[in-house]
Amino acid sequence: MTNGEAFKATLVVIFSIVTAGASAEPMTFQPGGNDTRCRECAFIEASGEIVDDTPRVFERFLDSAPDYAPKRVRLNSPGGSLQAGIRLGELFRARGIATEVGSDRVDPEGRPDFGGRASLRTPGVCASACAYAFFGGVERVLDEGAKLGVHRFYSKNALAQPAEKIFTGRDLDDTQKIAAAIVLYLVNMGIDARVVALAATAGPDEVYWIDLEVARDLRVTYEPRAWKPWRLEPYHGGAIAMSETNDRTKRMVASCTRRLGPQVVLTNLDTSWDVAYWFAQCRTNIFGGGHPVFGTEVAPAHVQVTKRKEGGAFIRFRLPTTTPSLTSSALFSVGSSAYPSACMSDQYEGSRANFEPVVRLALTNCFQD
Template sequence: MELTVDSPMSALTRYLLLILLVLAPGSALAEEGCPAGQLKGLNETCTKLSERTKLPLDETKPMRFEAVQVSMMMIHVQATGTITEDTPAEFERFLKSDEASYSKDLHLHSLGGNLMAGLRLGEMIRKAGMNTMVGRSIPLEGITNIFSYDSATCASACAYAFLGGVTRDYGDRDFFGLHRFGVDGKAISGDDAQVISSIISAYIQRMGIDQAVLRAAASAPFENGVYRLPVALAKRMRVISGQSGETTFNVEDVDGRTVIRFEFNKRERRYAGSLMCDEGSKFLTIMDVDDVIPQSLRQASNFPARFIDGAGRTLNGLVSYFKNPKLGFLIFSIPDLTKQSFAGEGLKLDDIANPAIDRRAKGKVGATPEMIALMNWVGDVQQFSFQISAANSVNTVPLVLRDCKRPK
């Protein structure tokens, strides 16, 4: 008996535009306006698929995995197609290949397929320490010539595989759909339903997801297929997790000053942080627990930094790197920080500028040493960029801000 689930940046962008690495916008119908087997690549030119790609253009074909270089700085693993009973073995073969070492980010696009294979795939994704996102790209002929779709789908069996990600994310444009399970296209009930429900429930618990996900899936009429899980609800259920640096602010007294301490993870990286006010200035300190801050960012000395805060405002500041014998850390001075800055989606690092690199790259085009240095810098900032949100920030941050009003 086969069980199936069937169903239907920011300032960094300005740098990427300079080097022509912004990808052409996609659409749900990728082939629209191009001959069969071609997609719009760079400069909106219809281009054939890369001869080397294994990814199917037809999403009903069996799922394939491939490392995709979306720019000179960024690579992710793309998984596209239907999940079959052979998909876990296909993923295992991929994990043993050199390509698997290129990225821990797995983008999924799938309408569903074999439920048990989807659960097994999710377990393997978690064991491999990979992060899951809903997304779809496919390589075209040419260097870093990629078609990236505006939106993607991860439904039914894919949705359960998605839950295996160490961190998990998708956007409002993407379709993340939960489906009731069935046999040969028909709903199941009785003892079989109870057994399958128990298997899925145990899997969801191991993945650290709210059991409400299972109830949402069960609420979908089998004949209609899919319950689309909104982004806001997905965050509450921990389906989306780990991308925004969710944390809790702890208030302490240090030598008569109020200090907030916190910890957060960005994917597999751990950071500790603090927030304090000293002589009228507001300082956010990020401590490099795992010594993973890129080497280039360790040059920072009063470099311009920009944030987007929880109220949607742009906050400008400065950043410098320091290191004591045990730990390196970046200190951000952010004058306009408020009690709302860490609420909602939280405080997001949007950009760090390197004035010397910017100056040398100004007016340059192509693969010059100056532009390559700029690309490397942008990639390092993207790698480090973080987002910190704390549900208790509105009540705790004002305790720190009071110190800013004290006489120097």
């Protein structure tokens, strides 16, 4: 057995005596969401206390679910076993599972995506050991109104007899190992280890609730597909406006060339599917008129699709004017009356942050091409 394996085996014993003191029904997993064309609409609802068997229960659920079941778990839990919470988070990461905080309610009007149950998202709470499970998500979303909380962990004996001197030198040694293991887990999950300091501010009957700003700052939340604010960059004597997703697989660039005029270029670097084919099909597959691009219509004749040798593709829209209304940053928007459902996507919603002033500057500061 290596030193690392021995260390991990020791922690299994230590963690087994550490708990958040939660008291609820054991966590269950069930289908949630609705059958629509957005990737986030369907999810797996996980509600209840995290107990020792929870990771195995989740594995059995995944193994029995259809291949098209969503890899997105929605957590609503008061906590439970720290060891099981960390094991569940590691399982989420190994299986490529995204996590979010919240509950749901059955939607009798909905269309189930899988498993015969359709539901709608409602606010929820993920605290204590649940937060550490949440940290394992490859994508981590904290909805408005959802509550994510951390605190110091205690043994049940200590909570029952807070004034008694019941700890030994070995207990203190174990406590340091627990703290080290938690920090190592956070680092491995890409979370800022300052979360431990926040947890230390909350006592046995308290919870530190992590707000959205702190969650973003400490990388508690991570949305790879979310679009960054627009920024202006100088280019060939002019300027271009650019926004990209956090994982840099998609990019929008608005610019104006002195020869061709204003244009918007959408790039998708995803190599897992034929992006160029989809762009090409949707270039002409519209319901009359043109493509709605940043508040103006672009005729299909002024749209060009190029496949990249490295994978992925880009689509170029030549705008008829340098002063579009800039009413929307979304391309191929879900719900757009211009497209059939097969050409709608939530991947290209873009960012509203800095959108209007930055794009307008780029479209009126043409560069030499």
